[in-house]
Amino acid sequence: AQSVTQPDIHITVSEGASLELRCNYSYGATPYLFWYVQSPGQGLQLLLKYFSGDTLVQGIKGFEAEFKRSQSSFNLRKPSVHWSDAAEYFCAVVPTGFQKLVFGTGTRLLVSP
């Protein structure tokens, strides 16, 4: 079945440590790929997106993501996590030929002091 998978429900990272959030998709053709962050009381905010071209994408707030076609993955990374990064992170895709976002189940990031 076509889907977006975020295998980690929760991740706890120490402040200052590096972060990687995983995202896999199962669509025949490479969809448009996105990462969003959801903080309490705020709307989802787009961190970065990939349509084509360079497979390493830079986003806001120091985040980056790498598209790997062979693995059908689009993992989000940050070299040094700040306490303010604690939030829910969603991977999302726009499947080829469709005009809607399909979200993964989300990963809740906790940042420990």
Next chain:
Amino acid sequence: GAVVSQHPSWVICKSGTSVKIECRSLDFQATTMFWYRQFPKQSLMLMATSNEGSKATYEQGVEKDKFLINHASLTLSTLTVTSAHPEDSSFYICSEARGADFSGTQYFGPGTRLLVL
């Protein structure tokens, strides 16, 4: 700053009543808006696509008579939950799409939490 607002931010109502949620685009004339539903600790599920001046397009399994969507202007879309029941309790989020080719850039509202007693 915020480009999409929602009102109210939370609402509690009795079972059987109707609730209207507003979604406003603050700095863009949005011909297309989306309505999502998010259950606790779950992902966002698209409910419907709201098109200005025409009928909304509902996703499979979403009752169009239950969730009435009106997009009468380029800056306002409303979702009315009719005859609400406790199972309709959820977090409702709207978004606006920018880009004629649907580049996928959506701006999301802060959401409305609905609790039906």
